[in-house]
Amino acid sequence: MSVSDLIARYPDLMARCLNLSGTTILITIDEEYKITFCTDSLVQQLHLLHKPTGTHLGSVLCPLEEAEFFLTISNSSKKFLPQLFRLCESNDLYRCYTFPIDTGYLVWGDKMGSTENEILESMSHLNNELSDMSRQLSKANRELNKKNQELEWANEKITRISRMDYLTGLSNxxxxxxxxxxxxxxxxxxxxxxxxxxxxxxxxxxxxxxxxxxxxxxxxxxxxxxxxxxxxxxxxxxxxxxxxxxxxxxxxxxxxxxxxxxxxxxxxxxxxxxxxxxxxxxxxxxxxxxxxxxxxxxxxxxxxxxxxxxxxxxxxxxxxx
The missing domain is CATH 3.30.70.270 (Reverse transcriptase/Diguanylate cyclase domain)
Structure with a gap:
């Protein structure tokens, strides 16, 4: 797929991509993820003297929390698959979309208002909340198991009583x-x-x-x-x-x-x-x-x-x- 085909297939998104600002980056890479083209905004954001052509995309965009580098490809015109990357040597976060083109892939990224630390802090809070919920759920499960056991004992007792003569203790x-x-x-x-x-x-x-x-x-x-x-x-x-x-x-x-x-x-x-x-x-x-x-x-x-x-x-x- 050529860039013109990409524009025709994703007109709304490509209009946003081509309306480049200082917070938007556009990168093309080959099948080995080596950069073949990038916008000047990337050079400015990284404070480079020249475009990082020929270098691996992973030297520019870093996954969060040292995860393994991979790209999620958006092949459907109805569903775009965003990825969150950190611009290397900075705390700036970019929401990126990757599309296939004839020579490899096109990566478009838009700078997010939050920093990595803020995102990670939010993720940490969320993890803490999930941990609290998990502990509460475990406690609730233990209480439920205890109540079920008590109910089982009570039912057994009721069964015994219903079968027993109250005075002699024999069967009724x-x-x-x-x-x-x-x-x-x-x-x-x-x-x-x-x-x-x-x-x-x-x-x-x-x-x-x-x-x-x-x-x-x-x-x-x-x-x-x-x-x-x-x-x-x-x-x-x-x-x-x-x-x-x-x-x-x-x-x-x-x-x-x-x-x-x-x-x-x-x-x-x-x-x-x-x-x-x-x-x-x-x-x-x-x-x-x-x-x-x-x-x-x-x-x-x-x-x-x-x-x-x-x-x-x-x-x-x-x-x-």
């Missing part, structure tokens, strides 16, 4: 029913077995009437603790309502649950929950999972067996038929 009825469905599905899928024990504290109303409801609560808590301590990790003890408790024993036959019942019974009788000669007993209905059964039918069998144990004198267990 709704969570037990949720888990029973899972155990039922796994048992059917893998051909396993499990057994349910439904327990009811004997003469609990009499305990409340005789010793007060505080004593009744202590008996419930002690019984719940005893069940939890004697259960395996995979077992599920829960308070079913009032003085009723229910337990699921995965991979366990009724014979194993009977052993568990007898162990709890002995522990309970020999505890000193009530003043002599009274002591606490409980009745239980025991039922095994049967193929083809449902959760409802299984719980009904356990309840019927518990009813038989109560009817037959309490302080005993009955296995459903």
């Amino acid at each position: 009825r709704s969570y037990f029913q949720e888990r029973l469905k899972e155990i039922f599905a796994l048992t059917k899928r893998h051909g396993l077995e499990f057994t349910i024990l439904l327990a009811d504290l004997d003469h609990f109303k009499r305990i409340n009437d005789t010793y007060g409801h505080d004593m009744g609560d202590k008996v419930l808590q002690a019984f719940g603790t005893l069940l939890a301590n004697e259960c395996r990790t995979e077992d599920l003890p829960a308070r079913y309502g009032g003085e009723e408790f229910i337990l699921v024993f995965p991979k366990t036959h009724a014979s194993g649950v009977i052993t568990f019942y007898e162990r709890i019974r002995r522990e309970l009788i020999h505890s000193d929950l009530l003043p002599d000669p009274d002591f606490v007993t409980f009745s239980a209905g025991i039922t095994e999972y049967e193929e083809g059964g449902t959760e409802i039918s299984l719980l009904k069998k356990a309840d019927d067996a518990l009813y038989e144990a109560k009817k037959n004198g309490r302080d005993r267990y009955v296995i459903s038929s």
Whole structure:
């Protein structure tokens, strides 16, 4: 591209370039960035005795902060790409545009009102502001992570509370029913077995009437603790309502649950929950999972067996038929 072609392609910008003043410079360079022509204004700005023809452009225009020297070429008539250079041996800053021509490149520069020190100082202030923003953002992220962790802990606590009986610390009825469905599905899928024990504290109303409801609560808590301590990790003890408790024993036959019942019974009788000669007993209905059964039918069998144990004198267990 010739200079006349350049004028035709960029008329507005070239009009500014050719309207040279003491603060405007125009330089042509070859493909190796060696100066082939420059305006007198460059010679005046550099206080030279003659034009620096044949020297490298980098000896005239210096990049800021000792960056590597390169030129950004404006090839589009719609978008000019400015670069900021310092006039060597001075603090004067020039906004420069570079265009391709037949013999190399044309560089046009316009002196800026600010000095390099002022620009760098502004850049330093901007960097400081960015650093402050970065620190504030990091702090905000830490606070957000902390709040998210607290929220996660709170949600876990809410989940535990929603599944727990407030008095005994055992699972509550709704969570037990949720888990029973899972155990039922796994048992059917893998051909396993499990057994349910439904327990009811004997003469609990009499305990409340005789010793007060505080004593009744202590008996419930002690019984719940005893069940939890004697259960395996995979077992599920829960308070079913009032003085009723229910337990699921995965991979366990009724014979194993009977052993568990007898162990709890002995522990309970020999505890000193009530003043002599009274002591606490409980009745239980025991039922095994049967193929083809449902959760409802299984719980009904356990309840019927518990009813038989109560009817037959309490302080005993009955296995459903």
